[in-house]
Amino acid sequence: MKNFEFKNPTKILFGKGQIENIKNEIPNDAKVLMLYGGGSIKKNGIYEQVSTALSNHEVVEFGGIPANPEYSVLMEALKVIKEQKTTFMLAVGGGSVIDGTKFLSSAALYDGKEPWDILSKNIPTLKGMPFGTVLTLPATGSEMNSGAVITRADTKEKLAMGGAGLFPVFSVLDPEVIQSIPHRQLVNGITDAFTHVLEQYLTYPAGAKLQDRISESILQTLIEVAPKVLEDPTDYSAASNFMWSCTMALNGLIQKGVPTDWAVHAMGHELTALFGIDHARTLAVIAPSHYEYNFETKKEKLAQYAERVWNITEGSTESKAKAAIKRTEAFFNEMGIATKLSQYTNDYEGTAEEISKRFKARGWEGLGEHQNLKPEDAEQIVKMAY
Amino acid sequence: MKNFEFKNPTKILFGKGQIENIKNEIPNDAKVLMLYGGGSIKKNGIYEQVSTALSNHEVVEFGGIPANPEYSVLMEALKVIKEQKTTFMLAVGGGSVIDGTKFLSSAALYDGKEPWDILSKNIPTLKGMPFGTVLTLPATGSEMNSGAVITRADTKEKLAMGGAGLFPVFSVLDPEVIQSIPHRQLVNGITDAFTHVLEQYLTYPAGAKLQDRISESILQTLIEVAPKVLEDPTDYSAASNFMWSCTMALNGLIQKGVPTDWAVHAMGHELTALFGIDHARTLAVIAPSHYEYNFETKKEKLAQYAERVWNITEGSTESKAKAAIKRTEAFFNEMGIATKLSQYTNDYEGTAEEISKRFKARGWEGLGEHQNLKPEDAEQIVKMAY
Structure with a gap:
């Protein structure tokens, strides 16, 4: 820790x-x-x-x-x-x-x-x-x-x-308050909170067992209540668990003692700035490609996430980790969230290069939990998300 | 919630x-x-x-x-x-x-x-x-x-x-600091923190899914690191998870939105006052009897605890719940904590009646998450713990 x-x-x-x-x-x-x-x-x-x-x-x-x-x-x-x-x-x-x-x-x-x-x-x-x-x-x-x-x-x-x-x-x-929130915003809220946890959890292993388990608790709760909240926003029990999970996902607790990533947000923000895509949806677009691109440094935690959150217990570390990425993308899709940039705009060509250029212009040194992702890496990740 | x-x-x-x-x-x-x-x-x-x-x-x-x-x-x-x-x-x-x-x-x-x-x-x-x-x-x-x-x-x-x-x-x-703590105190610390969580978790179900999972996270972490901390207190990774778990066990977070019990502490305090038994050990003496005595109101959460914390997944709600009580007692025993009052003193006859008398004298109305346990109930529970 x-x-x-x-x-x-x-x-x-x-x-x-x-x-x-x-x-x-x-x-x-x-x-x-x-x-x-x-x-x-x-x-x-x-x-x-x-x-x-x-x-x-x-x-x-x-x-x-x-x-x-x-x-x-x-x-x-x-x-x-x-x-x-x-x-x-x-x-x-x-x-x-x-x-x-x-x-x-x-x-x-x-x-x-x-x-x-x-x-x-x-x-x-x-x-x-x-x-x-x-x-x-x-x-x-x-x-x-x-x-x-x-x-x-x-x-x-x-x-x-x-x-x-x-x-x-x-x-x-x-x-x-959840009763009167439009369906689209509820889906965005679940996706946003879920990705907040992933940014603080899917890194390299740091031996912070309690923080890991609390992160998994929030993810499990969101997965459990998401269908209920979306089907019936007047379900107070589901709404209250959804609401408290969103708060706990980014109140500082689960990021303490562990490395954090936030590269998904950095790239996602650019998609909102460029195309006006809902924030949460940009995260769902970037996250799967980001985890695939950085598979080697993240595979242990991805496999732990597969086992504890998605109950994917069979196979090697690699196969569980790969399955977890696919399952995450499916979770977003099942809520009606598209996970490819081309599903939001026809004008996506050149986006990766533009984002890379913007990162360079700001003089950013590195993204991700190792702060070693360069603008060129972001370019590859965004391309994978087309 | x-x-x-x-x-x-x-x-x-x-x-x-x-x-x-x-x-x-x-x-x-x-x-x-x-x-x-x-x-x-x-x-x-x-x-x-x-x-x-x-x-x-x-x-x-x-x-x-x-x-x-x-x-x-x-x-x-x-x-x-x-x-x-x-x-x-x-x-x-x-x-x-x-x-x-x-x-x-x-x-x-x-x-x-x-x-x-x-x-x-x-x-x-x-x-x-x-x-x-x-x-x-x-x-x-x-x-x-x-x-x-x-x-x-x-x-x-x-x-x-x-x-x-x-x-x-x-x-x-x-x-x-854990390196220089005597073994007995480490065992007490693990038991104290573990029981703090149980007092806020083993109640009637209240639909607070995230709080339940965070409580389970602390219990799972304590179970995982306890043998490591006790075997080698210089193991920094185990020590850090133990230390943060103890703090999180009673910093208010997991008791929010749920009923809490604290009857184990109320009875345990009397055993310390009467016999000078270490606080944590009195909790380990009282807890199993308390959960057996109040089995009907606690069995759903006991079964959830059995499944998620102890991986006891076979059988009926009742049988899982019973097994969870036994497993908890075994956990204390494995650390060298005796869970019967007669293992601490030969002079235990009349203790249950004395504690009941003390509770009556203080005019306490009721213990437990329903605040309906009477001094007579405490008397039965303490007797079961002889």
């Missing part, structure tokens, strides 16, 4: 009816900026629940944060924060609204000229404006971690930021 | 060489009270490592905190805190030293006359004097939770306390 530091101070309020308790988690004298996305919360009753809970607080609203939270929109929200002198933020939404709120948390206290520098110059946020979240779409884990990904349309960039100052003060996880 | 709240702000510094980093976690201007037990840290090099790390801090020492931390000794330490005006505490030890430090954290800021009231009147500690820990004995989980158990010799009491203010600010978990 590798040495590690772990601290996660976010308070989780889990279960039905928890939204009303946010009034106790936000200081009475706070001026609250409530942030949300396209307005679905006004149709499913969440907006009303939040408004009722905050009826004794001073609240300013900012709606319209898009999927892949867009820098120019967030800069409008930043103006509101400065003009209205808000002191606390409440993100009501999925990963995009929460990530956007994290950017604002950082930018509100940033004393440089250009807030984009927080992303482009990789400046860690040690202190941000405090914020809570009401999660409406389980997927990204952003509700219990300190990272965010922000998109900038005019430069076609999608960059990450983070820091110990960006943990939500609290997050409400009410599984009843 | 039941509704829950979860927040655990303790920062973990895990791995070899982490002790030196405590200097960065304690404010430079803090006046530190360093607390420890019987002095084993002066033989195994930990005292020296801590002293070196704190060479630029002002440090006062208080040694001699006994196993089952004793109120009168802690009141001496409280005097030192008041006289020396210390502002931060560092517990260097196992669960007893850490629990004692938690009492002091609370008592130092308590404005009542009699600090014992914190325990006897069950006053939650919302704010305590800040403290960190350097864990020298994995077992109790106290290094990452907000609870403590304090003993008072003159009244023969052993009471619990807790509150959100009692999480350590940081805890150092360096698996190299």
